[in-house]
Amino acid sequence: MPSFLWDTKMTAEKQKTDVQQGTLALMVLKTLEVLGPLHGYGVARRIEQISGNLLAVNQGTLYPVLLRLEQEGSIASEWGASENNRRARFYRLTRDGRRQLQEETRDWKQTAAIIDRFFAAKSEEFS
């Protein structure tokens, strides 16, 4: 069987992207909740500031995420003027988005808590 039929490398890469995008989406929603309506550049800056160098993501990947969130109805956008009077698209959280953020925050905290407990657990506690 030739290799291209089972191109595992490709599948694995795709999964990695999905995880990142999910995380990124959550960051976008939180940013918009905290800072209110903001253009893409602003969102990117905020994420960069908060995460520091820990998150090595190309800023460009943010835009497909923004577009998708808008298509899913979590955020809305309209054209407006940026600080230095350039045309820019401003994003704001919708009601759906707020609810989604709450749900996902809860899920995320739960998951994180579970993972924490696993890491904290000593080997004898499993037996």
Place this chain on the structure above:
Amino acid sequence: MKAIRRLGARLRNSATRHSYDQRLREEMEEHLALQIAENLRSGLSPAEARRQAILKFGSLQAIREDHHAEGRLLFIETFVQDLRYALRMLARSPGFTLVAVVTLALGIGANAAIFSVVNAVLLRPLPYTDPGRLVVVPEARPSANIAGAGMSWPVFTELRAHSRAFSALAGLAAHALTLTGRGEPADISTVVVTGDFFSLFETKPLLGRVLAPGDGKQGAAPVVVLNENLWRSRFGADPGILGTPVTLDMRSFTVVGVMPSSFRTPFFTQTDQLWIPLVDDPLFSGWTTHPQETHWMPVLARLQPGISFAQARTEMATFSASLAIQFPEEHGWRLGIESLQSAIVGDARTPLLILLGAVGFVLLIACANMANLLLTRATARQKEIAVRIALGANARRIARQLLTESLLLSLLGGLAGLLLAAWAVSSLASLLPADLQQMRAIHVDGPVLAFALILSLIASLLFGLAPILFAAKSDPQAHLRESARAGETRGSQRVRSMLAVAEVALAVILLAGAGLLLRSFARLTSTGPGFVPDHVEKAMVSLPQFQYPKPQQWTAFSNDLLARLQAQPGLTDSAIAAPLPIADTFVNLPFTIVGAAPPPPGSANTAHFATVSPDYFSVMQIPMLRGRLFSADDSPATTPVALISEALARRYFPHQDPIGQQLTFGFPPNGHVSREIIGVVSDIHDASLSSAPGPMMYVPFAQAPLWGGEVVVRSTLAPADVAAAIRATTHSIDRNLPVTAIESLPQAVQASFAAPRFRTLLLASFSAIALLLAAIGIYGVIAFSVSRRTREIGTRMALGASPASILRLVIGESAKLVLLGLAIGIPAALLFTRYLSTLLFAVRPTDPPTFIAVAILLVLVALTAAWIPARRAMLLDPMVALRCE
């Protein structure tokens, strides 16, 4: 919810791809501008500010493509793109496309056509309510090798009274009654039924009511139900028909109902028919009392809800055992249960499945050919593929594109095949016996379309994978650097040869099958029937029994008719007989030898029976072997006499002279008449040409008359004139008598092997297609091999090889393929031809001459196929050949 919303978004995106792309690009540019401005503020040079911004942002193009892949129905778009490309590729090489589509159309079309018959006959449920619970209850006597017989009347009434397995049980029989008073007198196909017949099928009449059990009681007024077709053709679709009388065999019946033409009586499927209660029938009503032991009536039943076939069979076994005690003559008989569907299909099943298998092989060969064709093409397209890989297409993308091309080809082939099938199905009905043709209309419908589609998909995978597996996974650099031909891998040449070998092997199987059927058919047609049918014309004359109730009237009529016929010039060689061999259904009657020990109960000797006028043997030219034939002096007043066939004499009187011995037998109701054997005549094929002649007993018509019979005339006059004379002479005696079933005897004999002839023809055509495809396959492999080896051949010739040795080289390659194919195909064919054995007449499924002929034929075809490329190789100019690359 989210998933649905996302799918909606994807669909929307696919439609509005440009606007989103535009927006994304604008926004990204804005972002970069902002970032650059910020970088400038932090003191970077303009160039560096821009560079840093772009680095941080990542590749614009990659992000946009990533977004596309995520955001749209990429699969469909790629497919559409591939489809467009495939269409362009096919349009660019019309020759290739035509060959491919025709090959596939033959393969898929043959399959769809045969499947449409299989679907109509074996798969589609019968047109009755809940048909799965309808069964036939046949009687069988394993000790005498009798199966599928009808039921005797006492057994039927006993079963009806005591069985708990059935919710309804009905017997039926059919013959013709004469309808008079409505235009030209006509014989109408009449189904004679017991009371529960219509309730068994749970059908509703078009007008009035169906027959009910009350109609079958003695003394009730005779009633009749008409078929819609008869009602329209004979009664002008008269809506007031109910309650009016019709005259059948000179007796008045009251019409009580009309059945829709869609209702078909199983086994008796003429559409112009009527139904009457058994009690009111002049013939069969008598059989309920007199011949107790005759198994004449087919019995249908509907299984009680909740009763399985196995339970019903168990009940029948118990019932058979109790019957043997009650009726000694039932000893050895067993009641069985068979689904109505399989009883109706009967013997038609095996040839259909065999043909389906055969067309399956044809399709496999077609696929092998296609795979070969595509492999050759893929090799020729190596450069194109290499360019695409170099430009960034990955292997999966290429494979998908090649598969799309195969899919397109096979769908085109499938479509053409369906057209072919739709055109062919009307003639395929000849595969089936007449009553089955009436019962099951064959057409290309939903299941056939689905079948063809699935076949096309499977075919496209079968042949589409070959080039992908063996041609597409090559190193692009090698192809771009070198010439296309160098890229031809050793592996793909081997695959090509293997495919050709497989084609030969499959063709061997088909040819062996067709060869055996052809040989069997030749044997069948060269078998003399035992009589000479040429120049004999026949016609059936029947006497309405209510008008001619007495046997004396039957004798008087036949004497009168024969006398008037023989008085006419050219018609002197005339006789009357019932039944006629091959043209009519045979009559099998039990007999006992007077003076011999009586056979144990249930093991009566039987022989075929015919009642004939004295000149019958000279008309039919059946030779007399010993004793004397019937004469005009054998009359009801003289000693009852009989003639026996050679087979009967050999089997029952092996060491003594049968002449002077006495047999007791007779047609019901005169079943127990002792007759003296006065002579022995030679054997004839009575039932069919394919069954061996069995014992036969003849009696003089004058001593055992029937209500009419078959008039046979040997004459040199034109058949139409003879038929007209028979009709005119009959009407000169009674102008209300129907003269039917007019046919020449050679025609009747021909018709008896119409089905084997047709299936032989079909299998022969399928194997001819297979042979042609295999020849093309071999030609393709050899031609390709020669062109690949042009330089090698040139070198050989330059070094002094003679043209003859080059010819041997190429032909040898072809011979290797065909011999390997034969080595695989002949054992495989021996495995498969076993299934043909029930269809073969006087030929064994391993018949050596057939297999030798097939092998020789294939070798000749393979050598012919290799001849063209071999000649080309032989005539090569070494200088040109060496320079060719």
